Amino acid sequence: MMTTTTKNQYRLNSLPESVQGKGVAVIGGASAVVRATALLLASRGATVLILGRHEQDFQRTVQAIRNSGGEAIGVAVKACSVDDVEQIVDEVEGYLGSIDILVNNVDLAVEGQASAAGKTDTRALLAGCAGEIICRMKDHGKGHIINVRAGDMGKALSGQPGVVASANSLPASLRRELTQLGIKVTIVEPDTFDDPIVLETDTQPRLPRNGAALLARNIAEGVYYSVTQSRRVDVVLV
Numbered sequence: 001m002m003t004t005t006t007k008n009q010y011r012l013n014s015l016p017e018s019v020q021g022k023g024v025a026v027i028g029g030a031s032a033v034v035r036a037t038a039l040l041l042a043s044r045g046a047t048v049l050i051l052g053r054h055e056q057d058f059q060r061t062v063q064a065i066r067n068s069g070g071e072a073i074g075v076a077v078k079a080c081s082v083d084d085v086e087q088i089v090d091e092v093e094g095y096l097g098s099i100d101i102l103v104n105n106v107d108l109a110v111e112g113q114a115s116a117a118g119k120t121d122t123r124a125l126l127a128g129c130a131g132e133i134i135c136r137m138k139d140h141g142k143g144h145i146i147n148v149r150a151g152d153m154g155k156a157l158s159g160q161p162g163v164v165a166s167a168n169s170l171p172a173s174l175r176r177e178l179t180q181l182g183i184k185v186t187i188v189e190p191d192t193f194d195d196p197i198v199l200e201t202d203t204q205p206r207l208p209r210n211g212a213a214l215l216a217r218n219i220a221e222g223v224y225y226s227v228t229q230s231r232r233v234d235v236v237l238v
Helices: 002-014 032-043 059-067 082-096 122-140 172-180 216-227
Strands: 023-027 047-052 071-076 101-104 144-148 184-188
Touching (some): 023 032, 023 082, 023 122, 032 047, 032 059, 032 101, 032 144, 032 216, 047 059, 047 082, 047 122, 082 122, 122 172
Parallel strands (some): 023 047, 047 071, 101 144
16 A cells, blocks of 8 residues: 555656646846746736836737737836835735746846845845745745846847846855745856847847857757646756
């Protein structure tokens, strides 16, 4: 009897995951990779909510998801007190039902920075929201964090090399803690690619003259692969 239970549990843990019906919170939606990832996850049945600094950063992404029959909403955060972070995340959870996947594209190190007026900078506010979501995942003992370097595609849409390194890599100690709690962490580091990255749109991407480019969709497919692996498989770097 014990052997049968173990085998069944092994089979359950080995089954591939589905994003159908899962809640995806996207923090910072301006990069090509983040947008392509949001589009792909939504096309596979996930519900997407994007928090960004400016509406123009995510409006086209949200509209594209809706036009394809998916569910998405975008929220532009305003500079406010850090005390409002919990309320914002409460509203995110209220829309998504649960935050199963966090796609983070902000530098967590800016959390807590305040302006002279006593208000929290919008970048710090977004970082605070990402931090609060991570804390809630820790409390629940489940979730998947996709951490994308902030500012990864400075000139992506122009077809020029524009990959900019950033400091928003999760500390190794935090990654170990999250892994021990059953939370998966996948790091996306576009600055490791030599070729420029472009966002594929309805029109022909403007590629550099030598034709060498990565489509953001290709990297998004790597992210999708990571979030659909079984519980026993953890993809740590894309």
